[in-house]
Amino acid sequence: MQPSAAKPTTETPMSELSTPAPNPPSAVPQHTSKLSAANLNFFYGGFQALHGISMSIYANRVTAFIGPSGCGKSTFLRTLNRMNESVRHARVEGDILLDGENIHTMDVNQVRRRVGMVFQRSNPFPKSIFENVAYGLRINGSPSRSELRDAVEQSLRRAALWNEVKDKLNQSAYGLSGGQQQRLCIARALAVNPEVLLLDEPCSALDPIATTKIEDLIFQLKESCTIVIVTHNMQQAARVADYTGFFLLGKLIEFDVTSVIFKTPARQETEDYVTGRFG
């Protein structure tokens, strides 16, 4: 049942980590790093929102970020595809590497094509279901009608939405339920075949049934892409994530295999948070 049971690493305790800056946990070096941050600082004007974050996100794994509101986990997520750049007076220091290449020197639109994002509140475009999914393909070229149709169907299938919408592809996306809209947004992100998918609290506005569907989906999707999910829901992190990072006040307090974070965390703050003593 527990996805963490499928976790590829051993449960050997390595929780005796005492270093405050959590470098890649010792138990994980066999995974390739897809995306990594090195000493990342982020500022909103004079306010420093992120302090020296260094971590690796492993390919074809699910990484969850947990922490209390305002701890910087969403901010960090949004630096991973440079979404924070449009925020006025935002400034970033440090490097983020995607397959070893610094994303700050890459074309920003190219970064976002490779690192897709799904937002907290579903944001379908005021277009038909078909056009929503086709959007990313259209802006990346001029695909033929049949190419589009195939890609839209495939993306909707990957997002486990095809059976529910196949007869109403030309209807407005706003006619769908909240959970369906969020899966539509996932399908839209998947249509451009991203290598990494960032999910910013994708289930916070959904009921338990819709949440379960999205979690099942995340589990299937990690075969084809790397997933990073920000969540307020610790059970959710425990269910879907292979790795979990705990953020507090703009710092990455601890990053490790999910079961370690939840069962034998190295740091007192992490333990306090996951046991519900604060936050």
Added chain:
Amino acid sequence: MTAAVPTSAMTFRTLRRKAISVIMLSLTGLCTLIATGLLLFILGYLFVNGAKSLSWDFFTKLPTPVGETGGGMANAIVGSAKLLMIAMLVGTPIGFLGGVYLAEFGNSTLSFVVRYVTDLLNGVPSIVIGIFAYTVIVLPQKHFSTLAGGLALGVMTIPIAVRSSEEFLRAVPNSLREGAVALGASKSRAILTVVIPAAKNGIMTGIMLNLARVAGETAPLLFTSFSNRYWSPGFDQPTAALPVMIFTYAIAPYEDWHQQAWAAGFVLLMLVLAVNIAARLILSKQKHVAR
């Protein structure tokens, strides 16, 4: 005894409050009645006087020479349409693109200045706008023209066109912009393919209402398009327009001219009403409405 004093004070206070409540309620109600009543009165009066003077001839015939009864205002109807067309061609692109700039690109200082200036332009008396068009077109050309009148009306539409386009673009949730750029769309691409389509109906409504508003303007036309008792071919000659005709006919000393002026007023009002209703229908018939 100690209890009686507060009680009587209480009843007095309660009575006073109730009295004030009644007075204020009647006052606000009365003012509401006056505000809506005025409009209904104008509508009704125009309807009674205008509709009865209206005939098929009004739409198809030219004005008759003084002393001759009958005739119509076909040239003024066409003239108004041409003037509004030019106004639309002048005002819409400037207003719309200016609105896009303000909503999507402008930094806060510049946007503030532009907004302030457009508000000021909006407050410029229409007759001054007419003088402006007179100076830049009529004087160099040495004759009145449809073009000059259209330009004057077009300039009048710019401030509202800018502000309404900006408002409707701003009303598009930021999450849609983020959704588009997160898929790898450039900012301009996102604006063109997501933001503007989402605001399209609102922007169109704004433009239509704006045109309906200047359709009744008289002052800027007086010395730009002037008037004309005959057809005005092309855009280079003086032309009749409904509001100017209403003015000319209403102050004339002939009873049948007054009737014609009523009819013209009625037609103009119906036109503006029709545009208003159409605009609101467009706005309510959005295919994809966000919940």
